[in-house]
Amino acid sequence: MHETSLAGLTLRDIATRVGMQQPSLYAHFASKHAIYDAMFEQAWRAFLDYCREAVHDLPAAPRERLTAIAERYFDFAVADLARHQLMDVSVIPGFHPSPQAYAAAVEVYGVMQEELRGVGITSDQDADVYTALVSGLVSQQLANDPGGQRWRRLIPRVIGMFADDLNLPTGHTPRKAP
Template sequence: MSEDPATHPRARNRRGEGAKLRDEIVAAAAGLLDETGDDSAISLRSVARRAGIAAPSIYRHFPDQAAIMLAVTRSAFAELDDRLRADVAAAGEDPRSRLFAVCDGYLEFAAAHPGRYRTMFGGFWKPNLGESSVSEDDLATLGQASMELLAEALAACADAGLITSTDPSADAVALWLGLHGLAHQRAVSPAFRWPPDIAERLITKLTGLDCE
C-alpha cells in the first residue's frame, strides 16, 4: 500500500531548488488529473497534499489553480510533441508513414492520458478566464508545435505527390479536428464497436491519401 504524502511530508528543498519544487507541484497535479480524469479535483489543497507540502508553499510558484493547470497543460503538450517527434523519426523517410506516425501517435497519447487530454483541449479554460491569472495570450500557442508537425507531414506528402494539398497548415487544422473528434468519441463511447481500421479510414478520407 502506498504511503499518504500528507503524513510523510517531503524534505525541504535547499536554497536554489525552487525549480525542483515547482516541477514536483506540476507532477502532483498531473498525477491527480490522470487518476481522477477531472480537472475540478485539482485544487491547491489537493495538489499540496499530493506533493507533501503546505498549501501556502504553492503560492511561491503559482498564484492560483488555473496557473497550475496551465503548467500541467504545457507539460502535457511538451510530452506529446516529444512523442510525435520520436514516432516520426522511427517512421523513416516515407512521407505516408511519417504522416500516419503523427496521427497514430496523437490518438495513442489521447487514449493513454484521457484526463490530461481533455484539459489540453479546452474543457477547463473558457469559464475560468477573467477570474484567474491565465489569459487568452497564455492559451494562444498551446498545441502549436504539434500542429506544425502535422502540417509538415502533410506538406511532405504533397511534395511527394501523394495528396493535393495547397495549404498544409489549413489542412492540418481540418485533419486535427477529425483526429480530435475520434479521440473524444473513443473516450466517451468505449462500448461502441469501432471498426478496427477507423483511424486509417478517417486519415485517408480527410487527406485524400490512397489506402494501401
C-alpha cells in the same frame, strides 16, 4: 490529476501528490490558475516531445505515415482524459492560457503543418480536415468506449479515406476499387 477529474482538482490534491502542504504551493505559483497554466504548457510541450521522438521511425510512404502520426496523436490524447480536457476542451471556469503557455500549442501546430507538408499536404483546409478526423476519433473513444479500442481501430480506415480523397500515393491497393 489523472485520477480525479480536471474540474474537481484541488490544491490539496496537488500538494499531497507532491508531498507538500497546500499553502506551500504558493511559494512556487501565484494562484491556482497559474498552476493550470503551467500544466497546460507542460502538456503541450510533452506532446511536442512525444511527436518529435517518433519522427525518425515513421514510415516514409505518405499514407502509412499519416496513419502512424494519427495513431500517435490518438494515443497521447486518449491516455489521459483530464490532460486532454485541459489541452483541448475549455472546462475550467475562468481559465485561459497565458500567451507563453499558448505558444507551446502554436508550436505543435507548426510542427504538424510541417509534417503534413512533408507528405504533400499544403493547404490549411486539408490540415484542418486531418486534425478534425483524428480529434473526432479521440472524442468518440473517450466518450463512448473509454479504455477500449473501438474507435482506435478505425484510424487506418479513416486516414485511408482522407488519403484517397487527396490521391496520395500508397504501397497497397486501395481498400475498395471504384
